[in-house]
Amino acid sequence: MSNLSRKFLLIVALFMGPITSQAEEVAGVVERLQGNAFAMQDALPRPLNEGVEIFRGDVISTGKGARLEIRMLDDAVMTLSEKTIFVVTDYISDGPEPAASFRLMQGAFKAVSGKIAKTGSFVVATRTATIGIRGTTFWGGSLDGNFEVALLDGKAVYVENKAGRVELTAVGQGTKILSAKEKPSNPTTWSKEKTDRAIATISFK
Numbered sequence: 001m002s003n004l005s006r007k008f009l010l011i012v013a014l015f016m017g018p019i020t021s022q023a024e025e026v027a028g029v030v031e032r033l034q035g036n037a038f039a040m041q042d043a044l045p046r047p048l049n050e051g052v053e054i055f056r057g058d059v060i061s062t063g064k065g066a067r068l069e070i071r072m073l074d075d076a077v078m079t080l081s082e083k084t085i086f087v088v089t090d091y092i093s094d095g096p097e098p099a100a101s102f103r104l105m106q107g108a109f110k111a112v113s114g115k116i117a118k119t120g121s122f123v124v125a126t127r128t129a130t131i132g133i134r135g136t137t138f139w140g141g142s143l144d145g146n147f148e149v150a151l152l153d154g155k156a157v158y159v160e161n162k163a164g165r166v167e168l169t170a171v172g173q174g175t176k177i178l179s180a181k182e183k184p185s186n187p188t189t190w191s192k193e194k195t196d197r198a199i200a201t202i203s204f205k
Contacts, residue, residue: 025056027091028072034204035066035082056091060084062107067204076100076114076122081107081141081201089125101125108141108201110152128177129161129184138168139198150174150190150198159184 030037030052037048039058046052054060054070060080062068068080073093080086084107092099098120105127116122117134124131124140128147131140136154141147149159151168158167159175164183166175172195173187190198 025091026053026073027056027058027088027093028054028070028076028078030054030068031071031077032067032069032204034068036063037061037066037068037080054088056088058088060086060088067202069204072100072114072116074098074100074114074116076116077112078102079110079202081109083107084109084141092120097121104140108139108143108198110137110139110199110202112137113154126177128180129159131157131159133157139202141198141201143194143198143201147177148174148198149177149184150195152195152199 030048030050033048033050037060038045039048039054039060041055041057062080062082062084064082066082070078072078085105086109087103087105089103090099090101093116098116100116100122103125111124113122113133113136122133126140126147131149136157137152138149138157139152140149149157151157151171151173153171156167156169158165159177161180163181166184166187168175168187172189174190175187176185
């Protein structure tokens with residue numbers, strides 16, 4: 001097993017606990033890939049390529065310089081930056097209570113919500129806060145040394161932790177989360193330069 005795979009398993013063990021295998025529960029498919037990426041389930045890594053299915057419970061990792069775009073079954077699109085570890089913790093697209101939950105363990109991503117966000121729950125957990133959306137495009141990741149979230153399109157996104165909650169309600173607004181014990185900062189309007197730097201982390205070349 002490679003050093004990257006060992007690191008992957010250690011992070012999962014420390015922060016997630018055991019992930020139950022859901023090998024037959026397809027959640028999405030890889031639409032675009034730049035560089036290298038793989039998914040791990042039941043301690044078994046598999047390389048990702050365009051057209052490869054993503055399953056509920058997958059722990060996804062991208063390599064240096066990589067970009068990965070996944071289209072979920074409800075047409076949500078998740079785009080991952082380089083050196084990102086991202087977990088599909090739950091994904092239920094059918095039934096009376098559709099729900100999608102993910103966990104960003106490191107790196108950066110952009111999310112464009114799909115059908116689930118219109119009627120159910122669509123959340124992304126991080127080490128410092130939880131992000132929830134409805135009909136929205138947003139970016140989240142490390143920028144200037146801190147974890148930040150920005151609303152790129154749509155109506156609103158909320159960011160909350162045990163210390164409090166803020167809502168971004170205007171395109172271009174962002175918030176900074178210094179730690180899980182501190183409330184996310186009040187929304188501020190990002191400069192075009194800062195927004196461009198954030199988008200560059202998930203842009204394909």
